[in-house]
Amino acid sequence: MKNKILILYILLILGLIVIFILGTHYALLIKERAALNKTMALLEKEIAGYRNQLDSKQREFEVRLSEMATQREQLQRQLREVEDEFMQTRTMLSQIKQETESLKGENRLLSDKAASLEARLYSLNEEKLDLERRLASPKELKKAVREAKALAHKRKMEESKMINEAALLAGNRGYLIKDGKPTLHPRYIIRVLPAKTDQE
Numbered sequence: 001m002k003n004k005i006l007i008l009y010i011l012l013i014l015g016l017i018v019i020f021i022l023g024t025h026y027a028l029l030i031k032e033r034a035a036l037n038k039t040m041a042l043l044e045k046e047i048a049g050y051r052n053q054l055d056s057k058q059r060e061f062e063v064r065l066s067e068m069a070t071q072r073e074q075l076q077r078q079l080r081e082v083e084d085e086f087m088q089t090r091t092m093l094s095q096i097k098q099e100t101e102s103l104k105g106e107n108r109l110l111s112d113k114a115a116s117l118e119a120r121l122y123s124l125n126e127e128k129l130d131l132e133r134r135l136a137s138p139k140e141l142k143k144a145v146r147e148a149k150a151l152a153h154k155r156k157m158e159e160s161k162m163i164n165e166a167a168l169l170a171g172n173r174g175y176l177i178k179d180g181k182p183t184l185h186p187r188y189i190i191r192v193l194p195a196k197t198d199q200e
Contacts, residue, residue, distance in 0.1 A: 131144065 134142070
């Protein structure tokens, strides 16, 4: 009987020890669970902070992306404007080049004309000096007057000849022409015979 009581005590002590150990272990588990919950809360808080930062960064990125898209459109528009100005400038340069070539041609013509006028002026100055030399003496003056009259008569004859030739080309008004000259007085008798018929 004493042995049974001793065994019961021993079992009771062992039970109390097991209960103590289990209680201690349970308390440690509760503390560890509380620590884990606390750590989990901190982690969730950090995650929320990171999510907020991520959302903020994403918003900043979207804003920056939108700004960059706007800048890109502006740059494309400016590029198109620059290209249009470039094409207009190129067209203007081509026109200016053509005008320059045309002006060079006109300049050459004017230079040639100026050279011709200078040569003509030099010739007129020589004629003037010759006339002044002739007018200096009465003998040369008479000679110059005779030459001028002869030249005027020659020019008048040439003008008359040209007028007559033009009149001949236009028609001779019914005059006969012999040896290329009109006959003003009738020198020929012209008889018109009736036409012969087959019966005759």
